[in-house]
Amino acid sequence: xxxxxxxxxxxxxxxxxxxxxxxxSQYREALEVFNHFTVQFIEGIALFDKDVTGLTVKDCTxxxxxxxxxxxxxxxxxxxxxxxxxxxxxxxxxxxYYFHIGAPANDWSGNxxxxxxxxxPGPAVLNSVRDDILYxxxxxxxxxxxxxxxxxxxxxxxxxxxxxxxxDSPYKSFFRxxxxxxxxxxxxKFILDKxxxxxxxxxxxxxxxxxxxxxxxxxxxxTSQN
Numbered sequence: 001x002x003x004x005x006x007x008x009x010x011x012x013x014x015x016x017x018x019x020x021x022x023x024x025s026q027y028r029e030a031l032e033v034f035n036h037f038t039v040q041f042i043e044g045i046a047l048f049d050k051d052v053t054g055l056t057v058k059d060c061t062x063x064x065x066x067x068x069x070x071x072x073x074x075x076x077x078x079x080x081x082x083x084x085x086x087x088x089x090x091x092x093x094x095x096x097y098y099f100h101i102g103a104p105a106n107d108w109s110g111n112x113x114x115x116x117x118x119x120x121p122g123p124a125v126l127n128s129v130r131d132d133i134l135y136x137x138x139x140x141x142x143x144x145x146x147x148x149x150x151x152x153x154x155x156x157x158x159x160x161x162x163x164x165x166x167x168d169s170p171y172k173s174f175f176r177x178x179x180x181x182x183x184x185x186x187x188x189k190f191i192l193d194k195x196x197x198x199x200x201x202x203x204x205x206x207x208x209x210x211x212x213x214x215x216x217x218x219x220x221x222x223t224s225q226n
Contacts, residue, residue: 001033001034001037001101001191001192001196002192003026003029003030003033004030004033004034004081004101005101005103005188005191005192006030007023007026007027007029007030008030008079008080008081008101008102008103009103009104010023010026011023011027011077011079011103012079012103012104015075015076015077015079016075016076017076020076020077027064030081031064031081034061034081034083034101035057035061037083037196037197038057038060038061038083039057040197041060041083041085041099041197041200041201042055042056042057042060042085044197044200044201045085045097045201045204047201048205048208049097049208049211049212051087051094051215052085052086052087052096055085055089057083059089059090060083060084060085060086060089060090061081061082061083061084061090062078062081062082062090063078064077064078064081065077065078066078079102079103080100080101080102080103081100081101082098082099082100082101083098083099084096084097084098085097085098086211087215093121093122093125093218093222094215094218095116095117095118095180095210095211095214095215095218096116096211097114097115097116097204097207097211098114098115098116098119099114099200100112100113100114100115101191111185111186112185112186112187112188112190112191113183113184113185113186114150114183114184114186114200114203114204115153115181115182115183115184116147116150116181116182116204116207116210116211117179117180117181117182117207117210117211117214118179118180118181118214118218119179119181120178120179121179121180121218124221124225125217125218125221126178127164128217128218128220128221129180129214129217130162130165130174130175131217132213132216132217133171133174133175134165134166134169134171134175137170137171137174139213140174140210140213142209143207143209143210143213144182144210146206146207146209146210147182147206147207147209147210148206149184149203149206150182150183150184150203150206150207151182151183151184152177152181152182152183153179153181153182153183154173154176154177156177156178156179157173157176157177157178158176158177158178159176160176161175161176162175162176180214182207182210184203
């Protein structure tokens with residue numbers, strides 16, 4: 001992964017089209033490394049989550065070009081690479097497993113991290129997950145406990161329990177969540193370890209129960225809408 005981290009670091013310091021065009025070969029080399037990793041990543045996840053079997057790199061990765069139409073930040077390129085492995089691919093709306101490598105920066109994109117779950121789900125899915133927790137929170141709690149070294153991401157939580165859910169519940173912090181994510185932040189040593197793939201898969205396997213619970217809630221919404 002050193003080719004990836006080196007390229008992203010340089011890009012973050014030279015985020016403009018002339019520099020990028022002059023270093024296209026270095027970008028292609030970094031992309032090839034990341035895509036090769038992603039192929040093995042998909043195959044590894046499929047060993048314990050059969051619902052992702054058959055996905056391609058294109059199903060799970062993102063273009064490096066930023067959408068500038070509504071952003072005050074006009075830098076043209078993302079300074080990170082990420083792969084999201086979930087049933088049906090990255091646009092399906094299902095919970096899954098995300099691996100992220102970013103350049104050193106002062107914002108969220110500068111982190112190396114792994115996360116499992118749902119990011120910014122729609123209202124129907126959000127309420128479906130909350131309803132499952134309201135009915136029985138024990139499976140949710142057990143799934144979090146199984147994910148050793150991961151933490152429940154509460155950064156974007158609502159200030160109050162949403163309408164329709166008990167404000168005095170012992171699980172009120174769950175109802176306030178807007179993302180249902182387990183996250184593990186990584187360092188250079190982890191990213192550059194020769195056993196990176198093995199370590200990533202070992203970590204994500206611990207989150208499979210959490211992802212499966214969330215996808216039961218997602219499936220309920222999809223089924224009810226059809």
